[in-house]
Amino acid sequence: MRTKRLAIVGCGKLANIVVEAFIKGLLPDYKLIGTFSRTFSKAEGIAKHIQDLETSYKCILCHSIEELLDLKPDYIVETASPTALRELALPALINGSSIITLSMGAFADVDFYENVKKTALKYGTRVHLASGAIGGFDVLRTVSLMEACLVTFETKKGPNSLRNTNVYNETLQTEERRVFEGDAIEAITLFPTQVNVAVAASLASTGPKNMKVSIDSIAGYVGDDHRIEIKSEQVHAIIDVYSKTAQIAGWSVVNTLRNITSPIAF
C-alpha cells in the first residue's frame, strides 16, 4: 500500500496530539506533508517537529488553504473550527483530498451537509467524522436503520467552559442549572465550537432537528460528561462518556487514521 499523504488544518491542542502519535510511530502508513493554521506560529511549530525527524520528505508550512491543497494530500485532518470546515470541505473534496474532522457542527446545516455528500461522491473522496469526545456511532446508526427511535443528548459541563457564551453569568460559579434545552441545530448555533458531539450523534441517528439536547452547568465540575440515550421498540442503549480533558478527541483522530489504512476495520 502506498503511504498516504497527510496534511493538518488547525494546529492547536488536538492537532498536536495527532502529531505526538505520528512522532511515536503510531501512524506508519502516513507522511505528514503539510500544515496550515490561522495562527501561523502553531503551524510552524508542527512543521518544525516533523523536519526535526529528518524524514526523506519535507513537511511544508503553508500560508493558505490553497497552498496546502496544492500539495495534493490524500487526507486532511481538520482540527480548526466548524467555520474552517465550512470553508475547506468542498475545495478539499474536489481536490481529491478526503477529510477527517472534529468540527462536524458545521453539518447541522442540512444544505451544506447534502452538498458535501454530493461532492465527495462525485470526486471519489470521503469525509470521516471522528468520534471525538463521545462514542457509539455504530449503535446509533444500526438502531436508527433498524426501526423508529428516539435519541436524547445530555451534557454536563463546568461553568468556566461556558464563559464567552450567552448563557454565562457569575451565579453559575455557585449553582447547578440547566442552561440549554433544544435541538442540535439550536445547540451548535448557541455554542458554535462546543457541541460538535451533539451534531455528530444526531447525524448518526435521527438528524439534528430531531435530537433533544440539554446542557447542565455544574459549579466546580471538571471536564465534560456526554450521555446519549437511544430508545426503540427493541433496543435501549446508553452511551455515557466522561472525560477530564478534550484529549480523547485528538486520540479519536489517530484512531480514525489508523482504521482507514488497517486491514481490519472497526
Ligand SMILES: NC(=O)C1=CN([C@@H]2O[C@H](COP(=O)(O)OP(=O)(O)OC[C@H]3O[C@@H](n4cnc5c(N)ncnc54)[C@H](O)[C@@H]3O)[C@@H](O)[C@H]2O)C=CC1
Ligand atoms: N468533536 C469533538 O469531540 C470535539 C471537537 N472539537 C473541535 O475541534 C476544534 C479544535 O480544538 P482544539 O485543538 O482544542 O482548539 P485550539 O484552539 O487549540 O486549536 C485550533 C487551531 O485552529 C486554528 N484555526 C482556527 N480557525 C481556523 C481557520 N479558519 N483556518 C485555519 N486554522 C484555524 C487556530 O489558529 C488554532 O491554532 C475546536 O474548535 C472544536 O470545534 C474540540 C473538542 C472536541
Ligand SMILES: O=C([O-])CC(=O)C(=O)O
Ligand atoms: O470536548 C467536548 O466535550 C466536546 C466538544 O468540545 C465539542 O463537541 O465540540
